[in-house]
Amino acid sequence: MKKILVVDDTKNIREMLKTFLEMEGFTVFEAKNAEEALNIFNTENIDLIFTDIKLPNVSGTELLKQIKKNNRFVTIIVMTAFGTIKNAVECTKYGAAAYLQKPFTTKRVKAVLEEVLRKDTLKKDLNSYITLAKKLIEEEDYPKAEEVLNKALTIDNQNWEIYHLIGRISELQENEEKAKKFYYMSDILKQG
Amino acid sequence: MKKNLKYKFKILLFSLIAINGLMIFLSIFKLFNIRKSVDELMTYNFESIIAINDMINYSEKQNIALLNYIATQNPSYKMDFYNMEDSFINSYEFQISRAKEIGEPEITKEIYNSYRTYLNSCDDIFSKETSEIVSVHLTDYYDKIQVNYIKLKDHLKDLYDINKNALTIKMTHAQEEIRLSFNLLLFICLFTVVFSLIVSNRYLNKLLLPLSTLHKAIKSFKDGNFSFESQVYSEDEIGELYKEFKNMSDKIVEFKNSTLGQLVEEKNKSLSIVKSISNPLIVLDSNFKCILVNNSCENYFNIEEQNILGQHILNFIPNKDLYDFIYESKKERVQGKTKIMSFDEEKYVFNISISTIISMNSDLNGIIIYFQDITKIKKLDHVKFDFISTLSHELKTPLTSIMMGASMLEEDSIIKNEEESGKIIETLQEDSQKLLDMIDNLLRLTELENEQNYLNLEATDISEIINNSIRNFITIALSKNIKIVFEKDKNIPLLNIDREKFFWVINNLLSNAIKYSLQYGEIIIKLKYRKKVVILTIKDFGIGISPESIPKIFDKFYRENELSNGTGLGLPLSKQIIELHSGTISCESKLGEGSIFEVNIPITGGNL
Numbered sequence A: 001m002k003k004i005l006v007v008d009d010t011k012n013i014r015e016m017l018k019t020f021l022e023m024e025g026f027t028v029f030e031a032k033n034a035e036e037a038l039n040i041f042n043t044e045n046i047d048l049i050f051t052d053i054k055l056p057n058v059s060g061t062e063l064l065k066q067i068k069k070n071n072r073f074v075t076i077i078v079m080t081a082f083g084t085i086k087n088a089v090e091c092t093k094y095g096a097a098a099y100l101q102k103p104f105t106t107k108r109v110k111a112v113l114e115e116v117l118r119k120d121t122l123k124k125d126l127n128s129y130i131t132l133a134k135k136l137i138e139e140e141d142y143p144k145a146e147e148v149l150n151k152a153l154t155i156d157n158q159n160w161e162i163y164h165l166i167g168r169i170s171e172l173q174e175n176e177e178k179a180k181k182f183y184y185m186s187d188i189l190k191q192g
Numbered sequence B: 001m002k003k004n005l006k007y008k009f010k011i012l013l014f015s016l017i018a019i020n021g022l023m024i025f026l027s028i029f030k031l032f033n034i035r036k037s038v039d040e041l042m043t044y045n046f047e048s049i050i051a052i053n054d055m056i057n058y059s060e061k062q063n064i065a066l067l068n069y070i071a072t073q074n075p076s077y078k079m080d081f082y083n084m085e086d087s088f089i090n091s092y093e094f095q096i097s098r099a100k101e102i103g104e105p106e107i108t109k110e111i112y113n114s115y116r117t118y119l120n121s122c123d124d125i126f127s128k129e130t131s132e133i134v135s136v137h138l139t140d141y142y143d144k145i146q147v148n149y150i151k152l153k154d155h156l157k158d159l160y161d162i163n164k165n166a167l168t169i170k171m172t173h174a175q176e177e178i179r180l181s182f183n184l185l186l187f188i189c190l191f192t193v194v195f196s197l198i199v200s201n202r203y204l205n206k207l208l209l210p211l212s213t214l215h216k217a218i219k220s221f222k223d224g225n226f227s228f229e230s231q232v233y234s235e236d237e238i239g240e241l242y243k244e245f246k247n248m249s250d251k252i253v254e255f256k257n258s259t260l261g262q263l264v265e266e267k268n269k270s271l272s273i274v275k276s277i278s279n280p281l282i283v284l285d286s287n288f289k290c291i292l293v294n295n296s297c298e299n300y301f302n303i304e305e306q307n308i309l310g311q312h313i314l315n316f317i318p319n320k321d322l323y324d325f326i327y328e329s330k331k332e333r334v335q336g337k338t339k340i341m342s343f344d345e346e347k348y349v350f351n352i353s354i355s356t357i358i359s360m361n362s363d364l365n366g367i368i369i370y371f372q373d374i375t376k377i378k379k380l381d382h383v384k385f386d387f388i389s390t391l392s393h394e395l396k397t398p399l400t401s402i403m404m405g406a407s408m409l410e411e412d413s414i415i416k417n418e419e420e421s422g423k424i425i426e427t428l429q430e431d432s433q434k435l436l437d438m439i440d441n442l443l444r445l446t447e448l449e450n451e452q453n454y455l456n457l458e459a460t461d462i463s464e465i466i467n468n469s470i471r472n473f474i475t476i477a478l479s480k481n482i483k484i485v486f487e488k489d490k491n492i493p494l495l496n497i498d499r500e501k502f503f504w505v506i507n508n509l510l511s512n513a514i515k516y517s518l519q520y521g522e523i524i525i526k527l528k529y530r531k532k533v534v535i536l537t538i539k540d541f542g543i544g545i546s547p548e549s550i551p552k553i554f555d556k557f558y559r560e561n562e563l564s565n566g567t568g569l570g571l572p573l574s575k576q577i578i579e580l581h582s583g584t585i586s587c588e589s590k591l592g593e594g595s596i597f598e599v600n601i602p603i604t605g606g607n608l
Helices: A011-023 A034-043 A060-070 A085-093 A106-138 A142-155 A160-172 A176-191 B005-072 B075-098 B104-127 B134-222 B237-276 B295-301 B320-332 B375-410 B418-450 B462-479 B499-516 B570-580
Strands: A003-007 A027-031 A048-052 A075-080 A098-101 B281-284 B290-293 B337-343 B348-358 B364-373 B457-460 B483-488 B495-498 B522-530 B533-540 B584-590 B594-602
Touching: A003 A011, A003 A034, A011 A027, A011 A106, A011 B375, A011 B418, A027 A034, A034 A048, A034 A060, A048 A060, A060 A075, A060 A085, A075 A106, A085 A098, A098 A106, A106 A142, A106 A160, A106 B375, A142 A160, A160 A176, B005 B075, B005 B104, B005 B134, B075 B104, B104 B134, B134 B237, B281 B295, B295 B364, B320 B337, B320 B348, B320 B364, B348 B375, B375 B418, B418 B570, B457 B462, B457 B499, B462 B483, B462 B499, B462 B522, B462 B533, B495 B499, B499 B522, B499 B533, B499 B570, B499 B594, B570 B584
Parallel strands: A003 A027, A003 A048, A048 A075, A075 A098, B483 B522
Antiparallel strands: B281 B290, B281 B364, B337 B348, B348 B364, B457 B495, B522 B533, B533 B594, B584 B594
16 A cells, blocks of 8 residues: 655645545555655655645655655656746646646546556566566566666657667677667767 | 129139239239340440451551551552551441440541541651652651550550440449349239239138038038027129028028927927837947937836936946847847847836837838836736635546545445445535535625725624624534623714625634634633724634744645634634734744634724
8 A cells, every 4th residue: 555645734635635534545655845845754754745746844755855865766646736847847846746736626647647657667667677688688688678768668759768679789790880870879869 | 683603703803814914914014124124235236346356456557557668668568557547447437436435436536537647647748759768668657657556556456445335334334234124023923922822812702601511501401500699791693692692591480489398398208208108218320329218117127217328228228138139129120029028137127119110211220128017917827826826726626526426426336335435425525515605605795806895884882793703603602512601892983884795704713713722621712902903812721833834824825724624714814804904914823723814904904
């Protein structure tokens, strides 16, 4: 059972979200400001956070940054009433997985949740593919490794590590031109 | 025309010709004189001397012929002798005709006589027979002839001397004459030159000065100076020209004065309009140098026009962006190009528009920079933006829980029990009410902000309003076990206020006091009258307000903490209403100890 933390200074929104998420089968924790949120986050093993941007004292963006600094894999969904693109871009830049614009319905929450969770699973799949590919490379089974990596590319074609690994396989297979091409792509993605 | 220009030139020319003619005449006369005296010299003296010399020669030759004859008795000598006589006489006759000097004719005659005597004495010799002895002849010669010959010779010598002296004297005279003539001519020449120079100079000056004055006047006409104050020099064509020119200049000046006066008046009018424009304005020339700034510009940029006239704009407004903007606009010659810029570290925001002054021959005469002060508009814009975003946030918050609740109720399959749906419905009602309150308050606030006279003033006993309000809240207060105390002075006057709105204010303040009071608390309401001001204080012993929040509590949508759960508009609205009654509201508070709200209302009330 996944643990979700809801951070909002408005009591009713917190309670509504809690009711809904509990109905969906999550364990829900509530926090009315960033300090409380951090306390709960540090004591409980939280998987997902819903947070408002506008919070008293410490803002939701700041909270997002602080949590993301130490826990890269926590999924954070940002809620806001200021529907500006600038805001959304800023939040995604700091690592928010999704952006929920107020006011929203439970359907919307559900859709966002599903999307986020799907991405999480894919990410996990991706990681397992990469691990497998690495293992296969070690075993010098290059065609199989490349096949696995190609599958990984269908999930995420923006991952530098995949390109790097393909490059390495090509290098080991003495296909230098291809290796060069993939290393180059990998470098670009890594920088970008 | 009696004294026309032609006449004047003729006089000048004729006088110069006359002077030259006189000079030539004098020179010819002098030359003639000199020639005459030289001629005289030649005719009388020089030729005389030649004749005398001939005479001397002939007489000497005769004498030699005579002596030869005496010695040789050769008749050819006798022939020679007589031939010489003719020549001598010829010379003598020539001489006598030229004998003009003093004593010359006498001596010439004397010569003739002595020559005759000599010839006579010679005749004796020639008449003698050849047989006679030579010695006899010689004796005769020495005795009789030689004396005569010497006498003749002496006379001739005298005559020669006379003529020679006369020649010398005359030569000296002639030289003197030449010298004098030369000097005289030189003097006359010099005099003529000087005289001509003076006369022509004076006359030409007199003739040409008016022309050069006229030229100068025309030149200054070109520069816009139309006055022409110069006396008329003469009555000739130039004089006429002068008169006409003067008339013209007078007319122009007259015209100019009439139009110029109007123009100056117009200019002053325009200038004072420009000067009094409340926004800054600068006029620059084509080299970005200051021609004019208005009063507002002096104040905004802290400069003085007199100090910056003719200075480059960067000297007094050192803003590179502004300069670049002006420079570009000048280059493109666009009219009314605008740009928003801030100055003085964002203290002022101007909408700067630039126009160029183009002269008739499409030269750039100036650049007008107009600074429209939009600082307030910008601030207002900011406030408006803030307000709208806060408002949308405030409205969206209750709306979120309403929409969530509604969507949950829609999917009733996920709701497990009655209790849950009841809770959702309760939240829906609560938030709908909150939304309504917020919109109501907001409308009231905008109403008050828009219509200053939206007050229904009437003489009101404020303590009655307070009592009504207390009655309203007594049940809620009792439920929290809060005691409400109301103390008032006896001399509270009636106030001219809007009863309904004041009731709302007191309700709001009392509701806040109850909301933030703890269980078993106390609320003290006091009403006092001091110096024509009614003072209402509402004191609670509740949670209080943090010092940093106190200045913000009258701001729209400010809420101290989550507990408040209000609209965030109550206190701002109360403040607005009190201020409309010329009153004030203030707050003192300590966190954990409670708050005091003090409202001061002057007895003039809403009668502003």
